[in-house]
Amino acid sequence: MNFNLQDALATALLETLQMVAYSLIMSILFGGIIGLLLYVTTTKLFYKNAVFSEVSGIIVNILRSIPFIILLVLLMPITKAIVGTNIGPKAVVVPLTVTAIAFYARLSQAAFAEVDNGVLEAASACGAHPIMIIFSILLPEARVGLINGITVTTISLIGYSAMAGTVGGGGIGDLAVRYGYQQYETKIMLLCVVILVVIVQSIQLCGDYIARKANKRSGG
Secondary structure: OOOOOOHHHHHHHHHHHHHHHHHHHHHHHHHHHHHHHHHHHOOOOOOOOHHHHHHHHHHHHHHHHOOOOHHHOOOOOHHHHHHHOOOOHHHHHHHHHHHHHHHHHHHHHHHHHHOOHHHHHHHOOOOOOOHHHHHHHHHHHHHHHHHHHHHHHHHHHHHHHHHHHHHHHHHHHHHHHHHHOOOOOOOHHHHHHHHHHHHHHHHHHHHHHHHHHHHHEEEE
């Protein structure tokens, strides 16, 4: 081998962290907002708008239906226009963000839908403004579901980022493909798999712990 495995592994981990972190932040922000809009536009308690809800839902479903590897290729012109390249971790962040936003939008919408409708109706009957209900009741009551959604989204992003390695996207997946698969270094391939498993399990445990804490604070 003409490379330092330790350095290559450190670089790959950093690239994976950067890809996942950037796309996760954007997905939580924009996906959460879209999920909230999808929810509030389906009920008379807030701002029911069937046209907006249907159109937005169709767009989100289309994005979720496209396999990530295909979406990565489809967005290459847009990716190059935004970051100036189609190769490397920076380029992968664009399709990762798009698919993560659509993914988390549905998860957050489901989290909001799980909130007891009776509590929301009671607040509305007392004359509370919809904005107040959203920030004072809906968001706090949905926080466990939102946290679980973030956990699932993070794990999915790690899988997608590894998949991007097949097209030179960088990160752990790229290391596994270039050195583990193409150069028949089985040990490197297995090491990358073990690292990904450890990362995913750690994120899942951490997410479950935070969700339990949030559930206890809400009296669940």
